[in-house]
Amino acid sequence: xxxxxxxxxxxxxxxxxxxxxxxxxxxxxxxxxxxxxxxxxxxxxxxxxxxxxxxxxxxxxxxxxxxxxxxxxxxxxxxxxxxxxxxxxxxxxxxxxxxxxxxxxxxxxxxxxxxxxxxxxxxxxxxxxxxxxxxxxxxxxxxxxxxxxxxxxxxxxxxxxxxxxxxxxxxxxxxxxxxxxxxxxxxxxxxxxxxxxxxxxxxxxxxxxxxxxxxxxxxxxxxxxxxxxxxxxxxxxxxxxxxxxxxxxxxxxxxxxxxxxxxxxxxxxxxxxxxxxxxxxxxxxxxxxxxxxxxxxxxxxxxxxxxxxxxxxxxxxxxxxxxxxxxxxxxxxxxxxxxxxxxxxxxxxxxxxxxxxxxxxxxxxxxxxxxxxxxxxxxxxxxxxxxxxxxxxxxxxxxxxxxxxxxxxxxxxxxxxxxxxxxxxxxxxxxxxxxxxxxxxxxxxxxxxxxxxxxxxxxxxx
Ligand code: ARG
Numbered sequence: 001x002x003x004x005x006x007x008x009x010x011x012x013x014x015x016x017x018x019x020x021x022x023x024x025x026x027x028x029x030x031x032x033x034x035x036x037x038x039x040x041x042x043x044x045x046x047x048x049x050x051x052x053x054x055x056x057x058x059x060x061x062x063x064x065x066x067x068x069x070x071x072x073x074x075x076x077x078x079x080x081x082x083x084x085x086x087x088x089x090x091x092x093x094x095x096x097x098x099x100x101x102x103x104x105x106x107x108x109x110x111x112x113x114x115x116x117x118x119x120x121x122x123x124x125x126x127x128x129x130x131x132x133x134x135x136x137x138x139x140x141x142x143x144x145x146x147x148x149x150x151x152x153x154x155x156x157x158x159x160x161x162x163x164x165x166x167x168x169x170x171x172x173x174x175x176x177x178x179x180x181x182x183x184x185x186x187x188x189x190x191x192x193x194x195x196x197x198x199x200x201x202x203x204x205x206x207x208x209x210x211x212x213x214x215x216x217x218x219x220x221x222x223x224x225x226x227x228x229x230x231x232x233x234x235x236x237x238x239x240x241x242x243x244x245x246x247x248x249x250x251x252x253x254x255x256x257x258x259x260x261x262x263x264x265x266x267x268x269x270x271x272x273x274x275x276x277x278x279x280x281x282x283x284x285x286x287x288x289x290x291x292x293x294x295x296x297x298x299x300x301x302x303x304x305x306x307x308x309x310x311x312x313x314x315x316x317x318x319x320x321x322x323x324x325x326x327x328x329x330x331x332x333x334x335x336x337x338x339x340x341x342x343x344x345x346x347x348x349x350x351x352x353x354x355x356x357x358x359x360x361x362x363x364x365x366x367x368x369x370x371x372x373x374x375x376x377x378x379x380x381x382x383x384x385x386x387x388x389x390x391x392x393x394x395x396x397x398x399x400x401x402x403x404x405x406x407x408x409x410x411x412x413x414x415x416x417x418x419x420x421x422x423x424x425x426x427x428x429x430x431x432x433x434x435x436x437x438x439x440x441x442x443x444x445x446x447x448x449x450x451x452x453x454x455x456x457x458x459x460x461x462x
Contacts, residue, residue, distance in 0.1 A: 004083055005086075005087050005110075019081070020081075022320075024084045024323045024326070025081075025082050025085055027327045028086075028114070029078050029088075030330065031114075031117040031118065031120075032085050034116075034117040034121045034124075035089055035117045036064050036071075038116045038117055038120060039060075039104055040060075040064050040065070041216040041217050042107075042108060042196060043057050043064070043103075044061060044216065046106055046208075048212070049209055050207075051207065059097060060100060060101070060104055063093055063096055063097055063100075063101070067092055084114075085117070086113050086114065087110075090105060107199065107204040107208045108197075108204075109200035109201075109230075111199070111200050111230040111317070111318040112198040112199055112200075112226075112229060112230055113196070114322075115195040115229060115230060116217075118325070118326060119193075120217065122188075122191055122235065122239065122329075123218075126187065126188045126239065127188070128337065129340075130181060130188075131462075132336075132337060132341060132344075133177060133181050133340060134181065134462040135340075135344065136177060136343065136344045137174055137178065137181070137454070137458055139344050140173060140174050140347060141171075143170055143347065143348070144166075144174065146167075147166035147352060148167035148447040149165055150165055150166040150357065150358070151165055151354075151361055152166045152169065152354070152357035152358065152360070152361070153357070153360050153361050153364070153366060158259075160360065160361070160366055162369055162436075163366050163367075163430075165433055165442050166352055166354065166357060167444070167447045168442035168447045171447060171450045173253050174454055175454070176249040177249060178458070180246040181458070181462075183245065183246075190235060190238065192219055192221075193214075193219060193220065193221060193224075194217055194219035195223045195229035195230065196214070196217075196222075197222060198226035198227075198230050199230075200230070200317075201226060201231075227316055230317045230318045231314075231316045231318060233310075233311055236325050236326075236328075239329060239332070239333070240303050240307045240308075240332050241304055243300045243303070243304070243332035243333060244297075244300040244301050244332070246336055247296065247300040247301070247336060248297055250297065250339055250343050251294040253343070254287075254290035254291065254293045255294055257270070257287060257347075258290050258291060258294070261287045267352065267353055267356060268350050268351065268352055269353065270285070270346060270350050271349035271351075273349070274349055274350070275287060275289070276289075289346050293343055300331075300336065303332040306324070307325060307328050307329065310325065358429060361429035362402065362403060362429065365393050365396070365404065366432070367427040367428075367432055368389050368392075368404065369389070370427060370431075370432045371392060371423065371427065372386050374419075374423055375416055375418050375419070379418070380418055385416075388415045388416040389404075391415045392407065392415050395407065395411065404427055405427045405428075409423075
């Protein structure tokens with residue numbers, strides 16, 4: 001085991017297995033460059049404030065910069081037996097600079113250091129997720145535009161309900177993703193406070209300049225309360241929730257895709273490179289990517305549960321339990337990032353069988369609501385109109401007819417005298433879709449308007 005930072009207090013060290021158990025370096029090593037960035041801002045401030053000599057500050061800064069370069073180039077390898085990334089970097093500084101290295105931690109605790117590193121990391125990672133999300137939205141909106149007028153059945157209870165368009169269905173997906181974008185942006189805004197200077201939980205007696213450090217690191221300002229600064233993990237929880245919700249969306253979209261790709265539906269052909277084969281059944285082209293994204297949504301729900309359970313009942317301020325926070329959130333962020341990229345590739349290359357989709361709108365009486373609304377327009381109260389249309393559907397079923405249009409006008413009139421010849425024009429799937437032109441509806445022109453509006457919204461924020 002590497003030297004620990006607290007060796008002065010405890011003469012005995014945990015045994016190797018116990019050390020490994022409480023070490024977090026396998027997870028927090030990805031914070032290395034953020035840790036160095038925080039240390040550079042901290043030491044520069046210590047020098048300016050006269051807490052350490054200026055030469056010491058300058059030497060620390062130069063060495064920290066060198067360490068960052070060596071880590072990036074791979075010359076310096078992270079010691080996996082160190083307790084955590086903070087210990088490792090301080091150990092390297094001390095090994096190289098002796099007492100100068102030992103000056104770096106004045107006025108700081110790993111408790112504020114780790115929250116700072118975590119926040120700095122997230123301020124890099126969340127914008128990347130936002131970019132992936134915006135790009136995914138762009139791809140879906142393009143596909144929606146391409147299919148703004150492609151007729152398909154809309155479903156409730158997984159039964160054909162009313163005709164809509166494929167573009168309309170895709171914009172429905174986009175609406176969820178656009179809210180996800182808002183959730184990640186909100187979480188990012190709340191990351192804009194710098195916890196450094198909070199110390200272990202109660203600040204420091206040294207004349208630290210928290211404002212300057214916060215500014216140096218690009219934050220809006222320092223956190224308000226030091227105890228909160230080291231105890232708070234709301235930002236992690238919020239992001240884990242944003243990830244879980246986003247993955248719930250992707251999971252549902254993928255479920256749609258899996259259904260559409262089935263032999264029974266055949267609404268979609270996934271590209272060969274976005275499918276996999278079977279080791280035994282030669283005919284198979286499986287929608288594995290969609291299924292795996294759906295499956296990975298489970299781990300983001302699990303990570304959210306981990307974090308909220310971790311925090312519940314935790315006494316103020318810092319407790320070592322909090323070390324478990326990063327693994328859960330990193331996993332969620334990694335999952336979201338890869339799933340967005342995979343989903344995008346799959347959705348972009350899929351071929352929609354629009355003839356089959358449109359054909360599926362005929363035969364299931366998806367026009368029944370339109371027949372009822374026809375009667376409402378002629379003055380019949382809706383409940384009566386609903387009943388008359390239902391009777392017509394029953395008549396059709398009894399006569400082996402697949403659509404209301406197959407019934408003659410005299411036959412229809414036995415159910416309502418208000419039916420006239422102009423009914424027939426209203427019964428085709430396309431007529432049904434085109435007539436649903438309310439704001440938010442599936443009429444192709446309206447779908448195009450929704451697409452344009454969402455594009456404008458995204459342009460304004462991304
Ligand atoms: N590795 C620790 C974490 O991730 C750093 C903070 C340790 N602080 C402490 N008092 N043991 O939370």
